[in-house]
Amino acid sequence: MPLTxxxxxxxxMPLFTGxxxxxxNHLVQEGCLHQFSRKQMVFSQxxxxxxxxxxxxGMVRLYRSTADGVExxxxxxKAGQTLCESEIFDTYVLNxxxxxxxEDTVLLELPSEKLKDMTKxxxxxxxNLLAMISxxxxxxxxxxxxxxxxxxxxxxxxxxxxxxxxxxxxxxxxKLPYTKTLIASRLGMKLETFSRTLKTxxxxxxxxxxxxxxxxxxxxxxxxxxxxxxxxSDCVAYKxxxxxxxx
Amino acid sequence: MPLTxxxxxxxxMPLFTGxxxxxxNHLVQEGCLHQFSRKQMVFSQxxxxxxxxxxxxGMVRLYRSTADGVExxxxxxKAGQTLCESEIFDTYVLNxxxxxxxEDTVLLELPSEKLKDMTKxxxxxxxNLLAMISxxxxxxxxxxxxxxxxxxxxxxxxxxxxxxxxxxxxxxxxKLPYTKTLIASRLGMKLETFSRTLKTxxxxxxxxxxxxxxxxxxxxxxxxxxxxxxxxSDCVAYKxxxxxxxx
DNA sequence: CGACACTTTGAAGACGATCAACGCCGGTGG
DNA sequence: CCACCGGCGTTGATCGTCTTCAAAGTGTCG
Numbered sequence: 001m002p003l004t005x006x007x008x009x010x011x012x013m014p015l016f017t018g019x020x021x022x023x024x025n026h027l028v029q030e031g032c033l034h035q036f037s038r039k040q041m042v043f044s045q046x047x048x049x050x051x052x053x054x055x056x057x058g059m060v061r062l063y064r065s066t067a068d069g070v071e072x073x074x075x076x077x078k079a080g081q082t083l084c085e086s087e088i089f090d091t092y093v094l095n096x097x098x099x100x101x102x103e104d105t106v107l108l109e110l111p112s113e114k115l116k117d118m119t120k121x122x123x124x125x126x127x128n129l130l131a132m133i134s135x136x137x138x139x140x141x142x143x144x145x146x147x148x149x150x151x152x153x154x155x156x157x158x159x160x161x162x163x164x165x166x167x168x169x170x171x172x173x174x175k176l177p178y179t180k181t182l183i184a185s186r187l188g189m190k191l192e193t194f195s196r197t198l199k200t201x202x203x204x205x206x207x208x209x210x211x212x213x214x215x216x217x218x219x220x221x222x223x224x225x226x227x228x229x230x231x232x233s234d235c236v237a238y239k240x241x242x243x244x245x246x247x
Numbered sequence: 248m249p250l251t252x253x254x255x256x257x258x259x260m261p262l263f264t265g266x267x268x269x270x271x272n273h274l275v276q277e278g279c280l281h282q283f284s285r286k287q288m289v290f291s292q293x294x295x296x297x298x299x300x301x302x303x304x305g306m307v308r309l310y311r312s313t314a315d316g317v318e319x320x321x322x323x324x325k326a327g328q329t330l331c332e333s334e335i336f337d338t339y340v341l342n343x344x345x346x347x348x349x350e351d352t353v354l355l356e357l358p359s360e361k362l363k364d365m366t367k368x369x370x371x372x373x374x375n376l377l378a379m380i381s382x383x384x385x386x387x388x389x390x391x392x393x394x395x396x397x398x399x400x401x402x403x404x405x406x407x408x409x410x411x412x413x414x415x416x417x418x419x420x421x422k423l424p425y426t427k428t429l430i431a432s433r434l435g436m437k438l439e440t441f442s443r444t445l446k447t448x449x450x451x452x453x454x455x456x457x458x459x460x461x462x463x464x465x466x467x468x469x470x471x472x473x474x475x476x477x478x479x480s481d482c483v484a485y486k487x488x489x490x491x492x493x494x
Numbered sequence: 495c496g497a498c499a500c501t502t503t504g505a506a507g508a509c510g511a512t513c514a515a516c517g518c519c520g521g522t523g524g
Numbered sequence: 525c526c527a528c529c530g531g532c533g534t535t536g537a538t539c540g541t542c543t544t545c546a547a548a549g550t551g552t553c554g
Contacts, residue, residue, distance in 0.1 A: 006428045064392060067473055072392045086381035089374065089491035096385065097452060119373060126366060126373035127336065133380050138343065140387035147394035148435025151544070181500065188395025193542055196503060211499095242395055399510070429542065440510055442534055459532095 001206070007056050009080045010108070018124030027118055028054075031110040036060075036101035042083065045241065047095045053083035054113045056180040058105025065098045076102070076178065088112040089119075102182070111136050150229070152189050155167075156197045158225050159187055160206055164215055173214045254303050256327045257355065265371030267440045275301075276367055278357040283307075283348035289330065291449025294342050298339060299362040300330035308429070311344045320432040323349070323425065333380045334358040349429070399436050405472050407433055407453055411462055420461045427458075 006025050010016070033056065037187045041059060043237065056078055062074045062083075074097055077083060083099055096245060119126045146155055167174050174234060177184065184194035198208040205220030206213065253272050257263070263271045280303065283289060289300065289307060298414030302324055309321045309330075321344055324330060330346055354434040366373045394403055414421050423430065432439035453460065462468060 066396070070396050072396055074388055074392070084385050089377060090385065102450035116374070119377065123367035123370070123373070126370065126377070127363070129377060130333075130336035130366070130373070130380065131338060133377065133384055134337045137333050137380055137384035137387055138337065140384055140391055141321055144391040144394055144435070145321070146389055147391055148311070149317050149319055188391070190543060191500065191501075192503085192544085196542090207485035208397045209426075229313065271553090426531095437511060438533075439512085439535085443510090 002162060007108075008057055010054060013054070013080055015082070015125070015128050017128060019122055023122075027114070028108065029109070030114060031108045034107050036107065038103055040101050040181065041101035042101060042107065042223075043095050044098050045095055047208075048093055049084055049087045049095055050112055052085060052110045052112050054108040054110070055079050055081050056106040056108050059102045059178075060105060061100050061101070061102045062097050063185070071185065071188055072188060073182065073214070076182070076186060082132075083107070084112065085115070085129065086136065088115055089129075089133075102178070142194070144180045146229070149187055152187075152193050152197045153200050154225065155189070156194065157185050157201050157204060157206065158229050158233050159183070160201075160213055161221055161225055162207070163213070169215065170218050171215055172214055176208075176211045176213060254355075257301060258302055260301070260327055262329070262372070262375050264375060266369055270369075275355065275357075276360070276428070278355045281354050281356050283352045283354065285350055287348050289340050289346035289348060289354065291345050292342055295340055296331055296334045296342055297359055298356045299332060299335055299359050301357075302326050302328050303355050303356040304351040306349045306425075307352060307354075308347050308349045309344050310347070310432070316434070319435060321427065323429070323433060330354070330377075331359065332362070332376065333383070333427070335362055336380075354468065394435055399434075399440050399444045400433050400447050401472065402436070404448050404453065404468065406430070406478060407448075407455070407460055408468055408472055410460070411465075417463055417465050420459055423455075423458045423460060428486060439455060479491065 006028055010028055011021070011024075011087060031054075036058070044062065057079055059079075060077045062077060063071055065071045074210075084095075085094065112125060119129060146158065150158070163177070164170070164174065178186075180194060181191050184191040187194065191199075201208075201224075204224040205217035205222075208213050208214075248445060253275055257275055258268070258271075278301075283305070292311065293307075304326055306326075307324045307330060309324060310318055311321060312318045324346075334342065378385075393405065397405070410424070411417070411421065425433075428438050429442060431438045434441065436444075448471075451471040452464030452469075453462050455461075
């Protein structure tokens with residue numbers, strides 16, 4: 001479906017900051033909207049990378065499978081985020097992961113050459129992309145570090161803490177945004193381990209019951225994570241949060 | 248020390264492909280050469296990111312430490328590679344890792360603004376940088392995946408296999424490029440575990456004695472790794488290698 | 495109500511970390 | 525020249541943690 005009006009979520013994307021709304025709309029309107037239903041594949045490992053996608057609505061799970069059938073969820077991409085932004089610039093032209101809609105999802109599909117052209121034409125887009133991909137690289141590095149040096153409980157605590165920072169909740173309750181099976185796969189552990197782990201972090205300022213998470217002592221939680229987590233001290237969002245009054 | 252003549256290693260860097268030698272030299276000659284001796288720090292966690300570095304000679308270890316003193320080697324950067332290339336584009340302005348020379352090392356230091364300017368001025372540099380950082384992001388993701396789903400033996404086998412691909416050795420012997428302590432730290436495992444692991448991978452086409460690695464059956468090794476390693480099937484270098492005659 | 499997806503719980507086993515001791519080697523100084 | 529030391533690597537025993545396999549519980553939707 002061709003695009004008639006630029007969705008609001010695209011208007012607020014950091015990727016397009018620095019160019020005029022007119023230019024942005026002109027670019028975006030060369031794309032097509034695609035609807036995907038739950039569990040439908042967007043693309044698969046080994047297929048050529050032809051398009052760049054912006055998630056307009058819904059969620060997409062990125063994962064990779066190995067020859068012996070083990071599957072690892074690499075990331076979960078939400079509205080306002082993008083797919084294939086880094087693959088397009090790599091010399092390897094095939095997809096290295098699978099993308100599957102985990103709920104009813106709308107994607108804006110742009111030919112990948114379009115993104116390259118934009119990058120060449122607008123230096124500010126190049127800088128935005130570099131900032132974005134650099135950030136993703138950093139997060140991937142941190143994740144590898146966590147997998148290497150943190151215990152399952154610490155990984156889970158750190159994940160929940162980041163969720164709370166993202167939702168700007170310092171004390172209080174929120175609901176897990178995905179199923180526990182998906183979270184476990186995202187964190188690189190077995191569902192059973194994740195389930196058991198939720199009990200053990202109870203004494204560290206956070207409590208999980210069913211899909212509900214409650215932070216009852218953010219200092220305790222911060223202390224528990226801080227010793228092991230090098231992101232914590234880096235986290236700009238967290239520092240900003242500390243200056244705000246408790247919600 | 249100011250730069251008089253552009254070192255050969257810089258002339259062959261993929262980062263500068265697409266611009267003329269004259270332009271490249273003009274850019275590079277605004278930098279300064281710095282000498283670092285073994286164990287000397289190049290920069291530390293928390294310091295502002297002011298420069299972009301090109302390793303002209305030697306090797307630099309990147310690592311991160313957590314509050315409780317655990318240290319993880321993130322990467323080992325060799326001649327022709329760069330430091331801080333992605334940090335510069337990120338909005339977070341402080342270094343998130345430490346850099347330490349692991350042998351006598353010469354670095355070319357360029358003000359980070361220079362790299363940003365180059366990116367804006369030459370779209371081809373922007374594309375080169377995007378390709379480079381995208382590739383690094385991918386490798387970091389793969390590493391996180393490996394930490395999550397592979398055993399220590401598989402991680403070690405995969406590491407040695409990648410070394411052999413890089414050295415273009417399909418069958419035969421080569422020497423480990425770093426101390427075992429450093430490799431263990433790079434792979435996120437304890438030295439003891441690494442040491443023991445080297446014995447267990449013996450039956451999989453590869454043998455390690457002291458600092459010497461011998462690949463005596465590359466098919467066996469490939470088979471051992473392939474089931475678990477999603478990079479293997481992706482690896483362009485590996486595919487190229489398979490087409491070459493056995494050295 | 496039954497089917498199915500998702501989650502919890504238990505018991506057993508595998509694997510890597512930890513602690514501790516020792517071997518090896520190169521350099522330094524008496 | 526030998527003794528000593530420090531950095532590096534190996535080996536052994538033990539322990540804790542995560543995975544595996546198995547079974548049962550919960551919830552939702554047709």
